[in-house]
Amino acid sequence: MNRKTADAEIKAHDVLLALTKSEAFSQSFSHLRLRKYQEAALAVAVHSVMAHLGLTLVVMFPRQSGKNELQAQLEAFLLVKLQDTDAELVKVSPTWKPQSLNAMRRLERVLMRNELTRGKFSKESGYIFRIGRARIYFLSAAPEANIVGATASTLLEVDEAQDVQIAKFDKDIAPMAASTNATRIFWGTAWTAHTLLARELRAARQLEARDGQRRTFVTSAIQVGDEVPAYRAFVEGQIASLGRDHPAVRSQFFSQELDDGGGLFTAQRRALMQGGHLTLNAPRPGQSYALLLDVGGEDAGSLSGGDPANPGRDSTALTVVEVDLSTCADPLVHAPAYRCVARQVWQGAGHDRLYREVRAQAEHWRARWLVVDATGIGAGLAAFLERSLPGRVHPFVFSAASKSKLGWDFTALVDAGRWKEPRDAGELGALFLRQAEGCTFSLLPGPEKRMRWGVPESANDPLTGGRLHDDLLLSAALAAVLDELPWPSGAPVLLVKGRDPLEEMEGKF
Structure with a gap:
């Protein structure tokens, strides 16, 4: 790790520690013990949003390692923290049913179980969550979905970005953050080198090498297993059943891109x-x-x-x-x-x-x-x-x-x-x-x-x-x-x- 990268991570971590002292942050996360690999991604994401840096981040986690829970916690915190502003967050998923619906259910569960947000949020039009003046919009990135016109003034999330068509993103989704310098986060798991997630990962790594600001968070089952023994045992079972070199094991658990031919x-x-x-x-x-x-x-x-x-x-x-x-x-x-x-x-x-x-x-x-x-x-x-x-x-x-x-x-x-x-x-x-x-x-x-x-x-x-x-x-x-x-x-x-x-x-x- 070079000096610039180390300084950037220390700065992001300091921002996170400062935020945890606020009532909004502590109550939102009071029931959740974050893992180290989750903390790293969260710290930079919060820092980018709150400091208006407009970073493009790529978060690649193995399956069932807490990616979706981390998303919901981040969204809940930002809605609370930005409730006195006209913040607009947009989250797109490859499909409306089940992925967008599942994402909304996860956020609602987080909002319902925290005292700070329970009874203080509302839903609008079936796909918008609101606290105060801050809103998050859940949209489908399916090729046939008509989502032109939405604006992400604060945060644009692309979930399971490896499954979103590049043409759909470039034409209909990317413009949502074009005029606002909103932070963009691409979440997903590894697939091939020709996906949207892979393209954004390569671009983010190039920017990291240029300015030292961390933008990529690629985690494998080894790191998750170091913190969660039950997860290690599960992955070992998958390896025994499928083989270490099976495409599902390599991509879904070890974040390795696959040859697509x-x-x-x-x-x-x-x-x-x-x-x-x-x-x-x-x-x-x-x-x-x-x-x-x-x-x-x-x-x-x-x-x-x-x-x-x-x-x-x-x-x-x-x-x-x-x-x-x-x-x-x-x-x-x-x-x-x-x-x-x-x-x-x-x-x-x-x-x-x-x-x-x-x-x-x-x-x-x-x-x-x-x-x-x-x-x-x-x-x-x-x-x-x-x-x-x-x-x-x-x-x-x-x-x-x-x-x-x-x-x-x-x-x-x-x-x-x-x-x-x-x-x-x-x-x-x-x-x-x-x-x-x-x-x-x-x-x-x-x-x-x-x-x-x-x-x-x-x-x-x-x-x-x-x-x-x-x-x-x-x-x-x-x-x-x-x-x-x-x-x-x-x-x-x-x-x-x-x-x-x-x-x-x-x-x-």
């Missing part, structure tokens, strides 16, 4: 997949098994079976996993582990043939669950399998949202060492790894934290030169769905044979 299954991830077990031809006594089915298309005229020569078509891929339930007893993992023990593919096969063979595989492996891709034409196949294998089939429908979640969940599973490939994987196992290596991803802006992932249509198989698909990869990824399904505590349950609806399938697909 490139290969999803890096060499490190592919190495984590390598197991020491062998492939199997039949189930082992006392073990539980599940089948994972990604349904490909069928060629015209293939209803009665056969694999027409169409090397460009994706295949229907079946992955058989042996489910290790012992890890469910681990309090940090509390989920099964999965060992791939067999694979099978069908290219261009009719769904009548798929139905017979998949059903036979389910009975052969005594599968507790069959997770089947029920998207589009797969819906009919899933329905007939469910009728034949009642209580054993779990349909999965691919959509932008569900595939994103599947990608996050499967990478978490891999990072935690809960997916293992056999050491004698063979031809299909090698193809699976080539598909994993060819899989790319991109992170999409917005509060949904969606990921778009898969093998690009332009990708070629480095071994054969033909098109590289992701059917085996998607089949394996369906293992993440198994985490959400119940498992017996004892031996696997045998399938109960049901009515064979094959004759009902004629002409359906």
